[in-house]
Amino acid sequence: MMTHKERFLATLANAPVDRPASWLGLPVPAAQQGLFSHFGVNSIDALKLLLDDDIYPLEVPYHYPPSNHIACAFKFAKVNHDDTPDERTLTAPGFFEDYEDPADVDKFDWPDPARYIDRNEAAAMAKAIDEKYARMGVMWSAHFQDACSAFGMEKALMVMLMNPEMFTAVIDKITAFYLRANEIYYEATRGYLDAVLIGNDFGSQNGLMVDPDSLRTMVFPGTKLLVDQAKSYGLKVIHHSCGSIYPIIDDLIELGVDAIHPIQALAKDMDAPTLKAAFGGKTAFCGGVDAQHLLVHGTPQQVEDKVHELKELFPTGLIISPSHEAILPDIPPANVQALFNALTI
Amino acid sequence: MNTQLIEQIFTCVEFGKINEASPYPATMKGQPGSDELTKLALEQGYDPNVILYDALIASMNKVGQKFSENKIFVPQMLLSAKSMSAAMAHLKPYFSSGAVKRKGTFIVGTVFGDLHDIGKNLLSMMVEGAGWEVVDLGVDVKTEKFIETLKLYPDAVVGISALLTTTMVNIPQVITAIREVSPATKVIVGGAPLSADFAKSVGADGYGRDPQEGVQWLDKLAS
Ligand code: B12
Numbered sequence: 001m002m003t004h005k006e007r008f009l010a011t012l013a014n015a016p017v018d019r020p021a022s023w024l025g026l027p028v029p030a031a032q033q034g035l036f037s038h039f040g041v042n043s044i045d046a047l048k049l050l051l052d053d054d055i056y057p058l059e060v061p062y063h064y065p066p067s068n069h070i071a072c073a074f075k076f077a078k079v080n081h082d083d084t085p086d087e088r089t090l091t092a093p094g095f096f097e098d099y100e101d102p103a104d105v106d107k108f109d110w111p112d113p114a115r116y117i118d119r120n121e122a123a124a125m126a127k128a129i130d131e132k133y134a135r136m137g138v139m140w141s142a143h144f145q146d147a148c149s150a151f152g153m154e155k156a157l158m159v160m161l162m163n164p165e166m167f168t169a170v171i172d173k174i175t176a177f178y179l180r181a182n183e184i185y186y187e188a189t190r191g192y193l194d195a196v197l198i199g200n201d202f203g204s205q206n207g208l209m210v211d212p213d214s215l216r217t218m219v220f221p222g223t224k225l226l227v228d229q230a231k232s233y234g235l236k237v238i239h240h241s242c243g244s245i246y247p248i249i250d251d252l253i254e255l256g257v258d259a260i261h262p263i264q265a266l267a268k269d270m271d272a273p274t275l276k277a278a279f280g281g282k283t284a285f286c287g288g289v290d291a292q293h294l295l296v297h298g299t300p301q302q303v304e305d306k307v308h309e310l311k312e313l314f315p316t317g318l319i320i321s322p323s324h325e326a327i328l329p330d331i332p333p334a335n336v337q338a339l340f341n342a343l344t345i
Numbered sequence: 346m347n348t349q350l351i352e353q354i355f356t357c358v359e360f361g362k363i364n365e366a367s368p369y370p371a372t373m374k375g376q377p378g379s380d381e382l383t384k385l386a387l388e389q390g391y392d393p394n395v396i397l398y399d400a401l402i403a404s405m406n407k408v409g410q411k412f413s414e415n416k417i418f419v420p421q422m423l424l425s426a427k428s429m430s431a432a433m434a435h436l437k438p439y440f441s442s443g444a445v446k447r448k449g450t451f452i453v454g455t456v457f458g459d460l461h462d463i464g465k466n467l468l469s470m471m472v473e474g475a476g477w478e479v480v481d482l483g484v485d486v487k488t489e490k491f492i493e494t495l496k497l498y499p500d501a502v503v504g505i506s507a508l509l510t511t512t513m514v515n516i517p518q519v520i521t522a523i524r525e526v527s528p529a530t531k532v533i534v535g536g537a538p539l540s541a542d543f544a545k546s547v548g549a550d551g552y553g554r555d556p557q558e559g560v561q562w563l564d565k566l567a568s
Contacts, residue, residue: 089460089484153463157420158427161361162369204464205537206555207415214420292538296510330511 004054005194008134012236012258012284014317019343020310021319023055023286024048024336025262026138027327038333051340055319056133057197060185061121064111070181071140073111074174076150090145090153097151102169108150110173113181119188126192136195136238137185139230141178143222144200144215147171160214168218175222179229186233195236197261198226203243206268212247220251227256238286242324244268246278253283262287264323265294276313286319289339295322295331300338307342350386351400354379354432358404358474361424363431369424380431393439397476401429405474409557412467419463426470433473440478448567450478452494453504454486455536456515461508464536468504471556472563488522495527502563505549507536517547524548533562 002010002018011021024047027035032044041047048056062070076094095108129135148156150170159167186193202208202215210219223239230237239257244267252260263285264270272288288310289295294303310320320343327336356362357379360370364378377385379400386396408425411417417425439445451472455465462484473479480498482490495501503523507513516534523530533551534544535558544552553559 089462091462091466154423154466158423161420161424162367204419206413207418209419209463211418211420214418292510328509328511330514 003132004056005132005134008054008194008319009236011316011319014281014284017316020314020316021054021134022051022340022343023057023319023321023325024051024053025322025325025327026057028329031327031329031331034329035327035333035336038337051336053340054134055195056129056135057138058125058129058135058189058193059138060181061118061125062113062116062181063118064116070113070117071142073113073116073177073181074108074146074150076108076146090149092149093152094150094155096166096170097155100163100166102165105169105173108173110177113177114184117181117184117188119184122185122188123192126189129192131192134194134236135192136197137189137193137235139178139182139185139196139198140240141175141182141198141226142200143171143174143178143226144202144219146174150174157210160210160218164214164218171218171222175225179225182226182229186230186235190233193233193235195238195258196230197238197240198223198230199238199240199261201240201242202248203241203245203264203267203270205243205264205266207244208247209243212251215248216251220255223252224255231256240325242267244270246270246274249275249279249283253279257283259284259286259319261285262321262323262325264292265290266292266323272310272313272318280314280317284317284319285314287321287323288318289320289322291322291324291327291331295335295339296328298335300334303335303338304342307339311342348399350382350389350391351395354382354386354396354400355404357382358401358425358428358432359407361421361428363424363428378431379428380435383432383435387435393436393445396432397436397445401432401474402476405429405471406557406560408474409471409555409560413555413557419467422467423470426467426474429470429474447478448476448564450480450498450501451504451563452480452482452491452498452501453506454482454491455484455506455508456512456519457485457487458515459507459509459512460484461506461536464508465504465506468506468535468553468556468559471560472504475560475564477563477567488519491519492522492526495523495530499527501530502566503530503532504559505532505534507534507539510538513538513543516549520548531566533559535559 007021010017060070077092236258238259240261246269362373362378364380469481531550534549535553541552551562
């Protein structure tokens, strides 16, 4: 039998596995109680053990109130809100809304990540995890989404076309922040981390939100730096983007990502057969079990059938996981159980 | 009447040219945008109805079509909508005087619990660009807010957006409340996890996969 890590690495390499690799994802707090009582456990760790899950996600200890979350590292929003991942909307008017001169980029009080990342805590958290797991730092480093909130998303998307120098000045600053933050984290966890999750949402249900050319000129250069940095520490890179992103999958492969997450199965051209036909063997995927209909409304039998179908299409090269990492409270725990049962039977 | 200005305004809206100062698109740099051209057209005595229908509505229809086919994306569509609004601002007095009539009023909001608004905003812009008055209630809109607003605009059509499976289940509550106070009100729903079947099952009158489908459905109501 393979260890979690061996299975994970073999999947990314499109090499044979004893069973498909899996990732439970990150159940939101409101979904946890239901899962705990269904499975008779009292923690996510115990649940992962029970499910024989392969990936262990590690959050970055980032002490920057009120969110204390590195995905909310910049206070761009002009309105007052708690700025937690759940309340941030990206569309709220942002600091750079009325700036046009790229030189003004320094008017924002850019945070220094060194002040907020707890190196010792990061190291301790990583060391505490069984090394047989695939230990994955949840970095996000969502430079594009942050650039959206820097202006307010709609304004940002227009600035991309009207004033690309301004957009670039802002996104480059954000990328620099993440490169510094990640360096601190990667140094602190050296030897105790196997992979990272980074990325941005580029897709909606029916297609990309932004044209591929704009992404290529303004967003992917930052992605490239973030990917290269992780690789220089020997880390595997899982790239996250919700929605329909088919036209840029080749770009992501080119950028060197090891796997593409979360494969939103019902979004346009994101079904497993289409991806297999176009990209099978060229990269790996993580996700694919539809969380917009199947996991919510389907029966456990239907979930099992889907996982069997995915196994057949991807005997390797796919880490089976819900098509959104945030397991919401409307997913019946019995369907999560069915997903994991089907991995081995 | 010479239609050259109408064609120019159409082109500005299609390609997102707002005004002379706007650097986008690069190929139209330094040229007047829909703002200046609409003003000029009105000064030259063009019928505001012709500007509205043959330039703005027709062009936004083409924009919606291209978006639907993934030929353009959200940034391009936002700039087209901006260009359309710049022109529409000059038509305001004609709406007030009754010289130009809107097709109706559209109340739209993202259902309570849900904060996604990019799609809803695009829909608002497209519906406005199709000649409707739009009352946008924003995100996380409670049932009471829909009802209060409907009382202010009793003939309005209501649009509800939801992007989450956990919030699409809030839609029936809004529809039930609408039916109680105003059985004749038409309701259309849309958003990533929705489908025509879902719309039917919750008693909505219409479903739109994208703004283009929404506008087509609304226009059928208006005709
Ligand atoms: C951008 C985004 C966000 C942004 C929202 C920014 C904003 N201000 O809107 C942020 C990061 C804040 C966010 C947060 C969350 N999100 Co989100 N998000 C998305 C994403 C990637 C794109 C949505 C989008 O804006 N698309 C662009 C616009 C133009 O398209 P659209 O919204 O689909 O609308 C189009 C049509 O649907 C239609 N339309 C829309 N409304 C209406 C209404 C009518 C009447 C009509 C006719 C048409 C119509 O017209 C639009 C144009 O074509 C989707 C992925 C997806 N597949 O859609 C996930 C997605 C919707 N999110 C998801 C989730 C889980 C969340 C969170 C719960 C995650 C979390 N734990 O934090 C939170 C929830 C916050 C909340 N309470 O609402 C999941 C939902 C899964 C599910 N079970 O339903 C999705 C599907 C991603 C996934 N991988 O599964 N999200």
